[in-house]
Amino acid sequence: MLEPITTRPPDGPAMLSIRDLDVHFPLANGQLVRAVEQLSLTLRAGETVGLVGESGSGKTTVGKTALRLVKPTAGHIEIGGMDVIDVSARDLRKLRQKAQIIFQDPHSSLNPRMTIRRAVSEGLILNTDLRGRTLRDRVSETLTSLGLPAQFHDRYPHELSGGQKQRVCIARALVLDPDLLVLDEPTSALDVSVQAQILGILKDLRDTRPSLTQLFISHNLAVIRFLCERVAVMYLGRIVEEGPVEQVFDAPAHPYTRALLSAVPVPEAVKRPDRMRLSGDIPSPTNVPKGCAFHTRCPIAEKGLCDTTPPPALTPGPGRMALCHFAGRTTEQT
């Protein structure tokens, strides 16, 4: 029998700590979009954690709320021990210097009228006293270290390819020497050969900046597996499973994780036998099913339990969590 989780002791100091987060958006018709519900997630300093989910699961909202780009409805968020929610405008600005974000579409994240040197300098000008020669050197050094040599520094975004633009966005975030980096689908707009370059850069950061904590948001399970140490799987605003990447991918404890993994089109000629298909679509976050949010699509849901009682957070293994009445049993059945 699995024990419910009480506390999971982190091995190191928490860099990002989210507790009992709710983010709700009211609609004009009086309905409420429950984008994030009762979500808790802790990232230890230096850790790379993947947040995976389908569209509408709330993963982007979590990332934006963590940096206070969205105001939460309820809950606590701390970055490096500092409260992000009840914070003065002045402190928030200091905090943002230490917590940076990179978005999916590098083109729309760059001002078309600024050279890339200017784009990368701007954060330093606003947040530091660096000026002149030192500023210039710091910017050049950062861009060059990301594979953009000097001849690119005075170009405009439209003169760069998608992969080069994403490097600029990474440089703009790293030049401020942040402690926390939120990456929201940073390679989804790129071709695979370019994606491989960007993933290589991000993985290298684990060696070159060992204290940098990364929250990597993606719908792409293969990319998460490659890059992250831990993964959290979201469904309808909740984390339904969490744990070390290899364990979760090799032996998923939640039926949704299992379905998600078996839906990944694998680039191989052999068809995998362990197929598990979900019927229907994700329910609307304005009308989240009662009991377990996943029970309407779950192949092992039990009437009278899953449709009435919210599932407990169980520990199918050390450092793991699954929000399911039958966590762990999912692999035995079928």
Place this chain on the structure above:
Amino acid sequence: MTDHPLLDIRDFSLVFDTFDGTYHAIDGVNLSLQPGEALGLVGETGCGKSVLTRAAFGLVPSPPARITGGSVQLQGRELLGLSDRALRQVRGREVAMIFQDPMTYLNPVFRVGTQLVDAIRAQSGGQTKRDEAKAIALDMLEKVQLPNPNRQFAAYPHELSGGMRQRVLIAMALAAKPKLLIADEPTTALDVTIQAQILDLMAELVADMGLTMIMISHDLGVVAQVCSRIAVMYAGKIVEDAPVARIFDAPAHPYTKGLLAALPHPFRRQDRLESIPGTLPDLLHPPAGCLFAARCPHAAPICAKPVPMRRIDDSHRVACTLYDPAREKDRADA
């Protein structure tokens, strides 16, 4: 092979006349499909995979496009040079297409059923009566496994999810029992669990209806689920064409190898991904020889000459000098 191919594209070339000069989008493509075959056409952004399949059936406006040579035969009948009217008869009845974003291809102000009935009647040149068309439409909605066909028939497109809309478009495309289905990134806009549903459906339809299909995708994993053969395009040329198993297990072209090495795998531990160095060639001034040579680890002087497609066995073709007996001789001479 003794059968006559259903589709036979020979030496097909197409340019775009731009203000900057002539852009060589497709250069000397040969591609043929046997009845009942499902071919995956794979390549990165801008490789010409969509342009090729659209231009072959008269869907690329001229100007700016200009077909500079070749032939496209559907069951022995030449399509290039047909009048717009004749081509319109071919499209819809003999060749059907589905595209990436299902919402764009449904009219938001008409009910799903109305659009299906209109399409089915148009496919028959107005021969089919309304109630007959409705019966065919409902039957097709059942075939594509749309839940509750009668209710969805009366729904507006915005009431359907992305997956359901794509099912409607597949129903519309297949109602006229076309000989050939072109599916251009049919699941790219869908979530992974929905993508898996649609890919299963397409694989079933290909098998049950004896459908011949070209599936265009940037994702090798996606085509592996449905297709039996894969053609890889690079910079307007097909560089390799082989059965799915050969592409994954024994790729011959350095570009195919590069693509596979760049791909993160969901179920394998990978420490590094190989990226392909360099960028696409300038197709305003394409080099005379192999277009991949500038990025290729095996490039040799012989690659500067035009590289024809070469058969390395019955089912496997590749355009690379590595398989050219003259290469060894060339090296010996040098």
